[in-house]
Amino acid sequence: xxxxxxxxxxxxTVVGFGQQVEKSTYKDVLLKGATLVTVTNGTIEGDLLIxxxxxxxxxxxxxxxxxxxxxCSGKFVYPGMIDGGTQLGLGEVGxxxxxxxxxxxxxYTPHMQALTAVNPxxxxxxxxxxxxxxxxxxxxxxxxxxxxxxxxxxHGYTPDQMYAGFKAVVMNFPSTGKRGRRDRRSEEDIKxxxxxxxxxxxxxxxxxxVYAKINDGSYNPQLSAVLxxxxxxxxxxxxxxxxxxxxxxxxxxxEKEINVIFSGxxxxxxxxxxxxxxxxxxxxxxxxxxxxxxxxxxDAAYTNVAKMVKAGVKVCLRTNxxxxxxxxxxxxxxxxAYGLGVEEALKTVTINxxxxxxxxxxxxxxxxxxxxxxxxxxxxPFETKTQIEHLFIEGWNVPIESRQTLLYDEFLERDPGxxxxx
Amino acid sequence: xxxxxxIFFLALLCxxxxxxxxxxxxxxxGTVITITNGVLENTxxxxxxGKIDKIGEDLSASDITTIDAxxxxxxxxxxxxxxxxxxxxxxxxxxxxxAHVWVGDGLNPYDVxxxxxxxxxxxxxxxxxxxxxAIGGQCETIKHRYGxxxxxxxxxxxxxRTIKFALGENPMRVHGERNNISPATRMGMEQxxxxxxxxxxxxxxxxxxxxxxxxxxxxxxNLQSEVMADILKGDIIIHCHSYRADEIYMLLRVLDDxxxxxxxxxxxxxxxxxxxxxxxxxxxxxxxxxxxxxxxEVYYSTAYNATILAENGVVTSIxxxxxxxxxxxxxxxxxxxxxxxxxxNEALKLITLNPAIQLGIDDRxxxxxxxxxxxxxxxxxxxxxxxxxxxxxxxxxxxxFDIAEDIDDMxxxxxxxxxxxxxxxxxxxxxxxxxxxxxxxxxEFLNHKH
Numbered sequence: 101x102x103x104x105x106x107x108x109x110x111x112x113t114v115v116g117f118g119q120q121v122e123k124s125t126y127k128d129v130l131l132k133g134a135t136l137v138t139v140t141n142g143t144i145e146g147d148l149l150i151x152x153x154x155x156x157x158x159x160x161x162x163x164x165x166x167x168x169x170x171x172c173s174g175k176f177v178y179p180g181m182i183d184g185g186t187q188l189g190l191g192e193v194g195x196x197x198x199x200x201x202x203x204x205x206x207x208y209t210p211h212m213q214a215l216t217a218v219n220p221x222x223x224x225x226x227x228x229x230x231x232x233x234x235x236x237x238x239x240x241x242x243x244x245x246x247x248x249x250x251x252x253x254x255h256g257y258t259p260d261q262m263y264a265g266f267k268a269v270v271m272n273f274p275s276t277g278k279r280g281r282r283d284r285r286s287e288e289d290i291k292x293x294x295x296x297x298x299x300x301x302x303x304x305x306x307x308x309x310v311y312a313k314i315n316d317g318s319y320n321p322q323l324s325a326v327l328x329x330x331x332x333x334x335x336x337x338x339x340x341x342x343x344x345x346x347x348x349x350x351x352x353x354x355e356k357e358i359n360v361i362f363s364g365x366x367x368x369x370x371x372x373x374x375x376x377x378x379x380x381x382x383x384x385x386x387x388x389x390x391x392x393x394x395x396x397x398x399d400a401a402y403t404n405v406a407k408m409v410k411a412g413v414k415v416c417l418r419t420n421x422x423x424x425x426x427x428x429x430x431x432x433x434x435x436x437a438y439g440l441g442v443e444e445a446l447k448t449v450t451i452n453x454x455x456x457x458x459x460x461x462x463x464x465x466x467x468x469x470x471x472x473x474x475x476x477x478x479x480x481p482f483e484t485k486t487q488i489e490h491l492f493i494e495g496w497n498v499p500i501e502s503r504q505t506l507l508y509d510e511f512l513e514r515d516p517g518x519x520x521x522x
Numbered sequence: 523x524x525x526x527x528x529i530f531f532l533a534l535l536c537x538x539x540x541x542x543x544x545x546x547x548x549x550x551x552g553t554v555i556t557i558t559n560g561v562l563e564n565t566x567x568x569x570x571x572g573k574i575d576k577i578g579e580d581l582s583a584s585d586i587t588t589i590d591a592x593x594x595x596x597x598x599x600x601x602x603x604x605x606x607x608x609x610x611x612x613x614x615x616x617x618x619x620x621a622h623v624w625v626g627d628g629l630n631p632y633d634v635x636x637x638x639x640x641x642x643x644x645x646x647x648x649x650x651x652x653x654x655x656a657i658g659g660q661c662e663t664i665k666h667r668y669g670x671x672x673x674x675x676x677x678x679x680x681x682x683r684t685i686k687f688a689l690g691e692n693p694m695r696v697h698g699e700r701n702n703i704s705p706a707t708r709m710g711m712e713q714x715x716x717x718x719x720x721x722x723x724x725x726x727x728x729x730x731x732x733x734x735x736x737x738x739x740x741x742x743x744n745l746q747s748e749v750m751a752d753i754l755k756g757d758i759i760i761h762c763h764s765y766r767a768d769e770i771y772m773l774l775r776v777l778d779d780x781x782x783x784x785x786x787x788x789x790x791x792x793x794x795x796x797x798x799x800x801x802x803x804x805x806x807x808x809x810x811x812x813x814x815x816x817x818x819e820v821y822y823s824t825a826y827n828a829t830i831l832a833e834n835g836v837v838t839s840i841x842x843x844x845x846x847x848x849x850x851x852x853x854x855x856x857x858x859x860x861x862x863x864x865x866x867n868e869a870l871k872l873i874t875l876n877p878a879i880q881l882g883i884d885d886r887x888x889x890x891x892x893x894x895x896x897x898x899x900x901x902x903x904x905x906x907x908x909x910x911x912x913x914x915x916x917x918x919x920x921x922x923f924d925i926a927e928d929i930d931d932m933x934x935x936x937x938x939x940x941x942x943x944x945x946x947x948x949x950x951x952x953x954x955x956x957x958x959x960x961x962x963x964x965x966e967f968l969n970h971k972h
Contacts, residue, residue: 194816195691224815231860277945287941342945364948386948390846394634395943397930398641398849420948423815430853433908482908485859504814508826508862511794512833518798 124255124496128152130164130474134172139179139450140465147178147493150472153495158468170490174477178446179233180454180473180493181432181467181481182251184383185337185363185418186425188228189238189252191219194422203242208304210269210325212247212319214238215259224423226290227501229424232488234473234480235264235463236451239337240251245271248325249337253456253473255493266457268361269326273340273349274298277392277452298348303360305356311420335359337383343367350378361456363418366392369404372411381456382408384448385418386417387431399438405448406439445482535718544572544939545896545919548583552591552900556874557598557867564721572918574682574860587921589600589914591900597870598822598890599645599897599917600851603808603877604761606650606839607635607693607848608676612962613652614659616699618705618714621685621753622745623659625651629673632935635845640923642849643899646678650788650842653688653763653960654696656705656714660749661761662686662880665897666915668922671934678938682882685753686788687715687762687770690819692961712772719780723751759784759882761808763960765819767795786880788841790831791823797834805835806880810847811854812861828872829862839877843960854938856906 127152136144136158146421147162148155218238218484228236234254240247251266252259252474274297276290285293304322311323312330328334340349341364350371362368363383368375375382382502389401396402408415418433419425428449436445462471475481476490491498545571554577566581567574574735606612610628614620629649639647645666651659663681670676689711698706705711725747731791732740741747752758752805760777764770764787777785786806787793791814791897793800793807800807809831814823826832831838840855842848855873858864864872878888898917915923937944 192815193818193821196818223821276948277947278949281946283946285937341947366948367945388846388850389948390635390638390849392945392947393943394933395931398638398932424812427812430908434850437903437909437911483851483855484906484908485863487860488652503822504826504861506825507794507822507824508830512822512830513795513825514795514798514864518802 111366121125122499122501124498125497126153128156128165128167129497130162130167130169130490131172131177132164132169134177134476135173135496136177136466137179137446138466139446140467148466150492150495153472154476155466155472158244158466160278164489168478175489176477176479177466178232178477178481179450179463180475180491181232181428181449182416182463183233183236183419183425183428184416184453184456185239185249185385185420186398187239187241187422188224188227188236188254188425188427189220189222190214190240191422192219192222192224202240202246204240204247207243208245208322209240209243209247210245210271211321212240213250213267214240214247215250215252215263215267218250218252218259218262220259220262223503224425225254227423227504228425229491229493229498230488230500230502230505231429232475232477232491233425233428233492234493236425237266237457243272244274244297245269245304245326251459253493255496255498261303265459265462268335268417268457269329270337270339270363271301273345273352273499274301275340275342275345275515277342277345289392301352329358330356332357335361337363337452339363341366343370346371347374350374350380353380354378364420365408366401366404368413369400369407372408372413375408376412381414381416383418383453383456384408384415385431386420387403387417387435388427402434405435405445406441409440409448414452414456415448417448418457429481430484433484436482440466442480442482525696538587542864545915545916545921546570546580546583546586547896547921548586548588548920549591549596549898549900550581552594552596554890555595555597555870555905556891557871558891559889565596567890567898569898569916569919572896572906572920574890574892574894574896577890589900589921593822593906595901595910596890597643597890597899597905598874599899599915600643600873601839601881602639602644602647602842602848602851602873603786603839603880604650604843605639605647606652606960606962607639607647607845607967608633608664609649612650612960613654615652615654615964616679618655618693618703619657619718619746620655620659621650621718621749623651624662625649625659626662626677629662629664629676631668631670631673631676631910632933633831634933635848636666637923637932639848640666640668640843640914640917641913641917641925643905643915644848645897645899645915645917645922646881646883646887647848648684648761648877650684650761650960651686652964653686653692654964656688656697656711657718658686658688658694660833663883665917666922667917667920668932669934676826677938678883680886683752683758684761684881685749685758687760687773688960689762689773690763690766691817692763696964708766708769708772709857711769712776715773715776716779718750719754719776719782721747722754723780726751726754746910753775753782754780756782756784759880761785761786761788761880763788765789765791767792771796771799774799774805778803787841789820791820791827793836794824794827794830797831797836800831806839806876806891807831808841808877808880810843812841812859824858825861828858829864832858832872833862833866837876837879838872839880840872841877852901852905852910852912853908857906857907866904866906867940
């Protein structure tokens with residue numbers, strides 16, 4: 101009896117220490133007997149082998165070989181979700197400006213690299229990934245050309261380990277909307293400001309086009325940063341929301357003959373035909389937003405995605421969040437409920453962003469040969485009560501743990517309790 | 523165009539007239555989530571003259587609006603214990619103690635945010651003063667009778683008085699950092715409260731002494747002291763903006779010293795760290811489902827807060843403090859199932875019965891029971907499902923939101939300075955959260971970076 105107790109104690113001690121420093125592990129794993137929601141190839145009852153960081157094989161009754169077997173009967177496997185626009189890793193504590201790295205000074209700073217400032221150890225990163233979000237665009241914010249956004253996997257200790265193969269310069273298209281509820285500018289003042297910004301844009305782009313033609317190799321980081329766009333080697337992410345601004349941005353991008361991805365696009369449902377006509381992909385959201393106008397229907401932001409998708413626009417989602425990117429599946433769920441349907445909604449956080457960012461050979465579905473970014477859940481990941489039980493990022497088996505889960509473990513039954521005694 | 527205006531005006535008129543009375547409605551064959559008496563399948567709810575007259579099977583009534591709720595879920599109207607909708611102003615940020623002011627003087631029935639809340643099934647909200655001051659103004663519990671034009675008709679008559687207190691960074695920034703007066707620290711904060719309670723105590727004593735003939739003249743009338751005295755007497759429920767465990771514990775000790783029992787901590791992000799103490803005191807907690815990291819005092823938060831508090835026996839609610847979140851509190855409550863696995867009924871209590879208890883109105887609303895007020899929301903899909911969609915929201919037996927019937931533009935007024943309705947860009951996230959809504963009307967003169 102005593103020996104048993106000692107053994108239990110030893111076991112608890114080991115587990116206890118294990119929890120303190122629970123690390124990701126990297127070995128071959130066979131997910132056995134799961135419902136595999138592949139996204140691009142239907143739903144399969146079967147096994148999935150993770151090997152060398154990739155999805156090595158999908159099928160029935162796969163041989164485990166050397167791989168660790170994980171019984172997934174009754175469980176679901178989904179590809180990791182992708183958020184098309186966040187500031188994750190660029191900000192730690194909202195109100196403390198010295199922890200905010202998304203907004204550099206200056207109107208023209210396309211050379212500012214989000215990937216440089218992403219903090220791989222941000223507390224918000226584990227908080228996000230345990231909800232099944234494995235990959236995000238981390239984006240600079242601010243003025244006309246705030247910088248270059250990067251697609252990152254939410255695992256790793258250096259930006260290079262996290263980089264997921266896509267970068268793009270971001271532009272905030274001059275807005276004729278109000279900046280927020282506290283913006284007291286008159287309609288005339290707004291027009292003046294926006295005209296001024298449009299003039300700045302025009303001048304900057306002229307310079308860039310001249311720079312591209314001369315191509316003398318002179319040091320100009322701002323102009324160099326937009327060269328790939330002018331040379332048709334990379335798309336430009338354009339933040340734009342209001343109908344008239346979207347139409348102006350379409351016109352501008354057509355004139356400049358550049359590839360664009362629109363982001364935000366709150367009025368997308370009003371101009372869906374134009375977006376389809378010019379084949380402009382959209383990073384929409386946040387879905388959980390109040391309407392942009394007091395006169396708009398209360399669910400305008402919920403239904404925007406469905407309306408655009410029905411018109412034929414390729415849409416992925418963004419939360420535009422920093423610490424609560426973990427809510428991406430809920431944004432998708434609301435879009436699903438308000439007209440989009442679950443299947444299409446799932447695409448907007450998996451294969452669609454992968455295609456829009458040109459990484460669909462690597463990410464966005466459960467497909468043999470793709471990167472093993474996936475999770476095992478008790479059910480539909482959009483359903484609020486669903487639990488994510490296992491998480492793999494680039495084949496790493498990542499613990500379902502964050503500071504928020506650790507606080508739960510510590511405080512659910514606090515010791516000492518109220519009376520300072522056990 | 524003229525015709526549209528005319529129709530608009532008529533619609534307004536109809537709304538206005540409707541509001542004068544309580545409604546009758548019969549909801550047939552729904553899955554009725556009572557909160558206090560389980561889930562009743564295939565059940566009818568009859569509301570007469572604004573009150574729940576009967577809950578049962580095969581109810582009938584002649585000449586009454588009937589809603590077919592077959593396949594739908596019927597639950598009590600959602601209650602938000604912390605919001606700032608329908609308010610013209612939120613903060614009287616001029617002194618660490620402004621107990622004498624009252625947001626009820628600035629009610630705005632035209633706020634389209636009230637309609638948006640209805641579209642999320644919310645029938646009652648606690649319109650609160652902001653958090654700029656240690657002792658802020660008194661708040662107002664309102665019913666979402668969207669369509670009434672008289673601010674008086676927004677009030678929930680008979681609801682207990684409440685007052686806003688605030689701890690931590692907000693009052694420290696406004697008064698300490700900006701004005702270089704106390705409170706600049708969480709130490710100073712404690713003394714503000716002790717001072718104010720002493721002020722109320724002295725005022726009460728002077729009045730008592732005068733009444734007993736021990737003083738020749740009554741004390742000079744002072745509204746602030748009156749309010750502090752009313753808190754001491756237990757006539758006002760304190761709702762205290764708070765985040766950190768230490769400051770929460772501090773206020774508990776102060777209140778204990780003055781014998782004040784009615785306290786609901788708001789936000790209370792670190793409430794989970796002192797859950798046993800909150801439970802022992804009988805203090806309530808009204809929390810965000812998952813907001814954190816927008817300022818330093820909420821950096822060590824957890825989305826499991828509501829679950830930990832509830833499991834430790836604290837009466838807990840989930841609130842919005844936001845014109846956006848208020849539209850999906852049912853989803854915010856569901857997050858306690860992802861973060862801690864609360865049961866359906868426990869999760870739904872967080873947005874119905876528990877906030878009603880915290881506002882002192884649980885004898886009237888917060889559950890579906892015969893005799894309670896006819897505040898009901900009908901959902902397509904279970905309200906805790908991500909696919910839940912509110913269909914109708916009923917206040918006092920009057921349908922105030924109907925997904926199928928309502929027009930898109932539900933404004934009650936038009937800004938005369940706008941040629942077309944203004945388009946609002948999303949406020950930049952980090953700023954929006956860094957400047958929580960409790961600090962509305964304050965940032966303009968805090969010279970905050972935009």
